[in-house]
Amino acid sequence: MSAVVLAPIAVGAVYLGGVYFYLFMAIATAAMAYEWCHTSFRNNKQSYVFLVALWLLFAIFLNFEGYTAYAFISLLLCAGGLIALSWFRREEREWKGAFLGPLYIGIPVLSLLLIREDETAGILNTLTLFFIVWATDTGAYFAGRAIGGPKIAPSISPNKTWAGLIGGMICAALVLIAMNHSLLTWQITPVLAIMLGMAFAVLAQIGDFFESGWKRYFDVKDASNLIPGHGGVLDRLDGVLFVAPALYLLLRMIEG
Numbered sequence: 001m002s003a004v005v006l007a008p009i010a011v012g013a014v015y016l017g018g019v020y021f022y023l024f025m026a027i028a029t030a031a032m033a034y035e036w037c038h039t040s041f042r043n044n045k046q047s048y049v050f051l052v053a054l055w056l057l058f059a060i061f062l063n064f065e066g067y068t069a070y071a072f073i074s075l076l077l078c079a080g081g082l083i084a085l086s087w088f089r090r091e092e093r094e095w096k097g098a099f100l101g102p103l104y105i106g107i108p109v110l111s112l113l114l115i116r117e118d119e120t121a122g123i124l125n126t127l128t129l130f131f132i133v134w135a136t137d138t139g140a141y142f143a144g145r146a147i148g149g150p151k152i153a154p155s156i157s158p159n160k161t162w163a164g165l166i167g168g169m170i171c172a173a174l175v176l177i178a179m180n181h182s183l184l185t186w187q188i189t190p191v192l193a194i195m196l197g198m199a200f201a202v203l204a205q206i207g208d209f210f211e212s213g214w215k216r217y218f219d220v221k222d223a224s225n226l227i228p229g230h231g232g233v234l235d236r237l238d239g240v241l242f243v244a245p246a247l248y249l250l251l252r253m254i255e256g
Helices: 002-016 018-040 045-064 068-088 100-117 122-147 162-182 190-217 233-255
Strands: none
Touching (some): 002 018, 018 045, 018 100, 018 190, 045 068, 045 100, 068 100, 100 233, 122 162, 122 190, 162 190, 190 233
């Protein structure tokens, strides 16, 4: 039921773009800030949630107004501010990783917004990003279940296998080849499309491992229960958060 409700909203936001996509991403960003702070901080959770969410939304606003460089700078300022604040409160567990939240959430969100802003190919590039991540997850799931074999990092994510990773890489490569052949305007060869698809799949899996390691460190099963039956927003977007900056940089190089 959650997927039935949320999937059309997400697809509609990507399709409409502009202020609608910004609003959708702003809501998702606030949710991710809540999940990150509520899990990562032992004390003063609400103050950290308010600070990080407000700062990330301000960065989104700066990007919406065209001040992209200042938006990224504001993420660095937020990270530094969190380190200082948590250090002065002398909570060792918190200040060591305090700076990661704004960067882990903010950089991918801004990258995704910038990808969608392209008036000619923004919607196709954004959909390609999501298709690659979905193909990676689907291929990894079925290959892992069918073949099994050695685990990649059982202490972090006990169900992830090398066979699953290879299956995800193959599916991601096939998706990118199909998209590049029929819809995209990227000037790349099929061989390069295969290599990029596989690389994006690896990044998506790294994102999954990063989020799994973060949850395991703080001994939680899901980032939150904001999405019934699916966990939290970070649980749904862990792969996207690592692929989005890489895709944005790739598009900048292709266009440049």
